[in-house]
Amino acid sequence: MITLTxxxxxxxxxADPNMPLLWAIRDIIxxxxxxxxxxxxxxxxxxxxxxxxxxxxxVTKLSRAAGQKIVTIEGLSLNNDHPLQKAWNxxxxxxCGYCQSGQLMSAAVLxxxxxxxxxxxxxxxxxxxxxxxxxxxxxxxxxxxxAAMQMEGAKI
Amino acid sequence: MRKLLVIxxxxxxVGGVSLSFRAERKKNSYAVLPKDSVGSVKAFMSxxxxxxxxxxxxxxxxxxxxxxxxxxxxxxxxxxRGEDGHGLYAARCSNCHQAENTAGLHMPxxxxxxxxxxxxxxxxxxxRTPRQLALQLLDPKQNGGRSKQQLIDHMAKDDLVGWxxxxxxxxxxxxxxxxxxxxxxRLWIAKGAYAPSAKAK
Ligand code: FES
Ligand code: FES
Numbered sequence: 001m002i003t004l005t006x007x008x009x010x011x012x013x014x015a016d017p018n019m020p021l022l023w024a025i026r027d028i029i030x031x032x033x034x035x036x037x038x039x040x041x042x043x044x045x046x047x048x049x050x051x052x053x054x055x056x057x058x059v060t061k062l063s064r065a066a067g068q069k070i071v072t073i074e075g076l077s078l079n080n081d082h083p084l085q086k087a088w089n090x091x092x093x094x095x096c097g098y099c100q101s102g103q104l105m106s107a108a109v110l111x112x113x114x115x116x117x118x119x120x121x122x123x124x125x126x127x128x129x130x131x132x133x134x135x136x137x138x139x140x141x142x143x144x145x146x147a148a149m150q151m152e153g154a155k156i
Numbered sequence: 157m158r159k160l161l162v163i164x165x166x167x168x169x170v171g172g173v174s175l176s177f178r179a180e181r182k183k184n185s186y187a188v189l190p191k192d193s194v195g196s197v198k199a200f201m202s203x204x205x206x207x208x209x210x211x212x213x214x215x216x217x218x219x220x221x222x223x224x225x226x227x228x229x230x231x232x233x234x235x236x237r238g239e240d241g242h243g244l245y246a247a248r249c250s251n252c253h254q255a256e257n258t259a260g261l262h263m264p265x266x267x268x269x270x271x272x273x274x275x276x277x278x279x280x281x282x283x284r285t286p287r288q289l290a291l292q293l294l295d296p297k298q299n300g301g302r303s304k305q306q307l308i309d310h311m312a313k314d315d316l317v318g319w320x321x322x323x324x325x326x327x328x329x330x331x332x333x334x335x336x337x338x339x340x341x342r343l344w345i346a347k348g349a350y351a352p353s354a355k356a357k
């Protein structure tokens with residue numbers, strides 16, 4: 001048995017420790033917000049937080065995730081009200097949406113570590129998250145907007 | 157009885173001290189041979205060939221991005237060194253690179269220490285001539301504060317250095333075995349740690 005803590009909930013999973021975390025999240029636990037794109041750490045669609053870092057769950061084995069704190073897009077905020085989610089919504093960032101949970105999970109690490117990122121910081125954090133619909137300009141704008149909201153929120 | 161105990165305690169202490177002295181001496185000594193600049197430089201030229209091979213050089217780039225592949229192209233995804241050498245924000249090395257190689261062609265290689273040298277100690281190999289690299293490797297201000305013994309240990313035993321000889325599917329190996337490489341490092345230093353002339357290529 002492997003114990004995974006996903007979005008604060010414990011799950012005892014009977015699976016091979018070499019299984020990619022992504023499979024357990026989607027197929028066993030049933031949280032399908034996290035997507036499978038390439039399975040080779042090349043696209044970022046499968047990004048989740050492992051102890052706060054934006055790991056690619058398609059190449060992260062269960063043995064690494066066992067007993068650690070995992071957060072998926074479903075757990076990014078309680079009511080879909082993370083500043084990034086609000087900004088994404090306001091600016092209609094997604095087109096097909098497939099890459100977007102990965103984009104949000106990566107952007108969340110950026111905003112946590114750098115509350116006021118420049119365009120260069122955004123490039124440095126986000127270049128590994130591929131969007132086949134090419135929503136990059138809106139992603140950039142929404143990250144700036146979310147940063148502004150976050151700073152505004154911190155003032156209140 | 158008590159005397160016996162005291163004596164055996166004393167013996168134990170003396171034994172322990174002399175053992176630790178021996179360990180100490182072992183830790184700080186490396187083979188020294190008569191100085192021989194020609195032989196030393198010859199050994200370094202083999203070391204240089206290994207260090208400039210893709211498996212070593214790709215993580216000792218001149219810029220702030222790691223290199224990839226046998227052609228040492230810049231790592232895709234715009235990944236950067238970061239202050240600690242382990243990347244930035246959502247692009248930290250260990251987000252993709254696991255503690256071990258991921259099986260399959262073009263899958264991320266891995267090691268628990270995967271990363272570049274840190275921002276304040278870049279230890280660049282790319283573009284260095286043999287002379288420049290030899291002098292850099294010997295300079296504690298540029299080699300991570302290593303003594304010659306620590307330099308030998310790093311090359312011969314470090315686990316991340318050792319990855320180069322177990323690089324995972326589809327990656328070529330350095331031009332000689334690790335044991336042969338370590339032997340050349342030792343020989344280079346034993347014979348006087350000479351740097352090649354500025355003309356050596
Ligand atoms: S599915 Fe994991 S990076 Fe593409
Ligand atoms: S919105 Fe379609 S892949 Fe990014």
